Structures are given as C-alpha cells and as structure tokens.
Amino acid sequence: MTAVIADEDILGIAGDLWSSYLGEEALPAMLGTLTPEISSNVSVFGAWNGTVVVATTARGARLVGSALLEIPEDELTKGDIDDAVGELANIVGGNVKSVLPGPSSLTLPVVSHGTVAVNERAAVIVGQAALEWWGEVFEITVWHGPASEGGVG
Amino acid sequence: MKILIADDSKVMRQIVTRTLRQAGFDGHDVVEAVDGADAFEKVKSESPDLVLSDWNMPNMTGIELLAQLRSTGSKVNFGFVTSETSQEMRDRAESSGALFLIAKPFTPEAFREALEPVIK
Numbered sequence: 001m002t003a004v005i006a007d008e009d010i011l012g013i014a015g016d017l018w019s020s021y022l023g024e025e026a027l028p029a030m031l032g033t034l035t036p037e038i039s040s041n042v043s044v045f046g047a048w049n050g051t052v053v054v055a056t057t058a059r060g061a062r063l064v065g066s067a068l069l070e071i072p073e074d075e076l077t078k079g080d081i082d083d084a085v086g087e088l089a090n091i092v093g094g095n096v097k098s099v100l101p102g103p104s105s106l107t108l109p110v111v112s113h114g115t116v117a118v119n120e121r122a123a124v125i126v127g128q129a130a131l132e133w134w135g136e137v138f139e140i141t142v143w144h145g146p147a148s149e150g151g152v153g
Numbered sequence: 154m155k156i157l158i159a160d161d162s163k164v165m166r167q168i169v170t171r172t173l174r175q176a177g178f179d180g181h182d183v184v185e186a187v188d189g190a191d192a193f194e195k196v197k198s199e200s201p202d203l204v205l206s207d208w209n210m211p212n213m214t215g216i217e218l219l220a221q222l223r224s225t226g227s228k229v230n231f232g233f234v235t236s237e238t239s240q241e242m243r244d245r246a247e248s249s250g251a252l253f254l255i256a257k258p259f260t261p262e263a264f265r266e267a268l269e270p271v272i273k
Binding site for chain 1: 161162163164165167168171209210211235236237238239241242256257258259260
C-alpha cells in the first residue's frame with residue numbers, strides 16, 4: 001500500500017521538534033539546496049515499509065548537538081553529534097510512522113556521513129520538506145519502498 | 154524519590170533530566186540506563202520509585218523491559234517517553250501496565266500532566 005505523507009505534516013512534526021528542544025523555531029526552506037554532509041535514518045517495517053531520512057550540513061549537526069546537550073560546539077565529541085542527529089531521525093520517524101498505516105515497527109537510527117543512499121528497488125519519495133535554522137538547511141525525506149528490518153542497504 | 158531514565162541516547166537522557174527540572178520536579182535522584190537490559194539490572198540494584206523509559210532500545214526494548222519487570226514481580230511505577238506516538242502503541246503500553254506514554258517531542262507541561270499523580 002502506498003501512503004503519501006503531506007509535506008505540511010512533515011513540517012508540522014519538525015516544527016514541534018524544533019520548538020520543543022531547539023529553542024529557535026526552524027523556518028520552511030527550499031528543497032534541493034542542501035548538499036548533505038551528515039544524514040540519519042530510521043526505517044519503518046510492517047504494514048508500511050519505508051525509510052525516514054534527516055540530512056544536514058556538518059555545521060547544522062554541530063549546532064543541533066550543542067543546543068540539545070547545552071554545551072559549546074568545541075566540547076562536542078563525534079559521538080555526541082551522531083547521537084543528536086540520530087535522535088532527530090528517531091523523533092521525526094516515530095511521528096511519521098504514527099500517521100501511516102500500522103501496525104509497524106521502527107528501527108534504531110543509523111547515522112551516515114555524506115548522503116544516505118536508499119538502495120531499495122522501487123523506493124519512491126512520498127514526502128519531503130526542508131527547514132532552515134541558524135542559517136543551515138535540514139532536509140527530511142520519507143521514502144516508501146519494499147524495506148526490510150535492515151532498512152537502508 | 155529516585156527516577157531511572159532509560160534511553161540509548163545520551164542526548165535524550167539529558168533532555169529528559171532537564172525537562173524534569175523545568176516541570177518543577179527537581180531535587181530527585183536521577184539514575185541513567187543506556188538500554189533495556191541495563192535498566193532491568195538497575196531497577197534491581199537501585200530500587201527506583203519511577204522508571205521513564207524509551208521504547209526502541211538495543212538489548213531489550215522498553216516494552217520487553219516492562220514485561221520482564223512485571224513477570225519477575227516488580228511493581229515499579231513505569232512510564233514511556235518515546236517517539237512512538239500511535240494509538241496502537243499507547244494501547245500496548247497501557248495494557249502492559251505503563252502508567253502513561255509521553256510522546257517525543259515533549260514539553261514541561263506534558264511532563265507535569267503525566268508525572269504529578271506519581272511524583273510526590
């Protein structure tokens with residue numbers, strides 16, 4: 001079953017996330033302007049199969065880590081940054097999953113440096129949104145495809 | 154009171170701790186667990202009054218943790234703090250004996266509403 005998630009729903013989920021945890025609201029931005037330097041993804045599998053990817057720049061990831069942990073950027077470890085970006089995907093993915101057909105399960109987040117390749121035959125984008133925060137762009141992409149528990153391959 | 158926060162994300166454990174403080178629940182002892190198995194051991198060794206647990210964690214999920222606690226006789230107060238926000242997950246949490254499910258992203262108000270009946 002192909003379910004499409006409205007871009008406004010993705011923006012709403014991300015807006016709640018930013019206003020709850022990141023202090024400054026994120027504003028909608030143009031899609032396609034980001035060259036991803038770090039990406040995190042979670043997969044949904046069950047009644048609906050697909051992958052939710054959150055991508056940003058290295059600076060965007062550092063800013064998120066600094067804001068979530070309330071420590072200066074120069075004190076962040078790589079693990080802190082990966083954890084912070086992974087948690088963005090976990091929260092967006094869990095909320096996206098809740099508006100899609102169920103029952104299904106959510107995988108733990110996987111963080112990649114560079115662009116995530118969603119190597120799934122016939123995977124298609126069913127929802128996408130971009131936000132700008134502190135001058136950095138964050139892109140959220142919802143892929144629908146014949147995922148397995150392994151998710152992104 | 155002693156509160157055990159179980160989440161595989163250090164970032165999220167910190168946000169939960171901060172939100173407890175913002176919701177007015179400061180002055181309590183906070184213990185952290187990095188996954189479900191760690192939380193199960195710490196319920197035994199630390200005897201917390203309340204467990205705030207993520208759902209999706211490695212080495213035993215939150216729902217498996219709750220089932221294992223109940224099957225071994227633990228009646229510890231237990232609530233979920235999770236990005237799993239669907240009605241199906243809420244129903245599963247409730248039928249397994251969880252007192253509440255706080256959805257991520259959460260606010261201090263959500264913490265107050267869920268925790269006031271539990272935290273003295």
